[in-house]
Amino acid sequence: MSKVALVTGGTRGIGAAISTALRDAGYTVAANYAGNDEKANAFKAETGIAVSKFDVSDFDAVSAAIQQIEVDLGPVEILINNAGITRDGTMHKMSAEQWQQVVDTNLGSCFNCSRAVIEGMRSRKWGRIVNIGSINGQAGQYGQVNYAAAKSGIHGFTKALAQENAKLGITVNAIAPGYIDTDMVRAVPEAVLEKIIATIPVGRLGAASEIADSVLFLVNNAFATGTTLSINGGQHMY
Numbered sequence: 484m485s486k487v488a489l490v491t492g493g494t495r496g497i498g499a500a501i502s503t504a505l506r507d508a509g510y511t512v513a514a515n516y517a518g519n520d521e522k523a524n525a526f527k528a529e530t531g532i533a534v535s536k537f538d539v540s541d542f543d544a545v546s547a548a549i550q551q552i553e554v555d556l557g558p559v560e561i562l563i564n565n566a567g568i569t570r571d572g573t574m575h576k577m578s579a580e581q582w583q584q585v586v587d588t589n590l591g592s593c594f595n596c597s598r599a600v601i602e603g604m605r606s607r608k609w610g611r612i613v614n615i616g617s618i619n620g621q622a623g624q625y626g627q628v629n630y631a632a633a634k635s636g637i638h639g640f641t642k643a644l645a646q647e648n649a650k651l652g653i654t655v656n657a658i659a660p661g662y663i664d665t666d667m668v669r670a671v672p673e674a675v676l677e678k679i680i681a682t683i684p685v686g687r688l689g690a691a692s693e694i695a696d697s698v699l700f701l702v703n704n705a706f707a708t709g710t711t712l713s714i715n716g717g718q719h720m721y
């Protein structure tokens with residue numbers, strides 16, 4: 484039986500590319516989504532990938548949904564914490580809600596989903612967790628204190644969880660994508676986005692498939708743990 488991979492936010496954008504790449508590599512994939520039933524059903528029809536609707540920021544909803552996925556498909560052995568949202572705005576205009584939604588959805592979700600699968604991975608002595616961070620968690624970004632803080636938190640979360648589980652055959656890594664051609668990035672005002680693209684040495688937005696390739700690399704590599712792969716067209720080097 485093929486291993487089961489859960490991809491949060493797995494029906495659109497970078498997540499959709501990761502879900503299909505894992506399916507093509509022979510894994511049984513469950514793609515989570517939060518609200519867009521139409522897109523999720525179209526994705527399911529097009530790819531044959533199972534979809535699962537739950538709010539990654541809700542601990543109890545996550546636990547219940549992952550239990551159900553495990554009954555339906557088998558134990559989750561690969562977890563890709565990809566779900567994320569933006570609520571951009573300068574901090575002096577930011578509401579508490581804009582802050583909390585982004586922290587809970589982008590960072591809280593990593594705890595909620597990893598907590599639901601980690602005991603099983605530990606008992607089976609094998610697991611892969613890949614967290615999708617961001618260049619903006621590494622370098623900061625004007626208008627994104629909420630997003631930058633949450634994504635930066637993902638990088639610390641990754642290193643701590645990697646240390647706790649390295650002896651048990653479980654690797655925990657992060658990817659820090661730069662600006663990738665997705666709905667999320669296209670929502671940035673065009674004039675602002677043009678200026679951002681001008682700062683990318685490669686001279687273009689990244690493709691979602693270029694992040695998906697990196698996920699497969701990390702899933703296939705037993706010796707890489709606690710690391711962050713920066714895939715950003717040279718926009719931020721460190």
Ligand code: CAA
Binds near residue numbers: 569625626672679
């Ligand atoms: N550095 C310095 N100053 C900046 C700046 C920057 N990067 N961006 C804007 N400013 C300045 C502007 O020049 C302007 O100054 P003046 O008033 O002196 O002309 C001032 O800030 C106000 O700028 P805006 O008109 O843009 O202000 P706004 O309130 O309408 O919008 C904003 C602010 C929502 C943050 C908007 O600038 C924006 O959307 N920025 C892009 C944020 C971004 O990159 N989001 C990434 C989303 S994709 C993603 O997050 C995926 C990923 O992981 C990479």
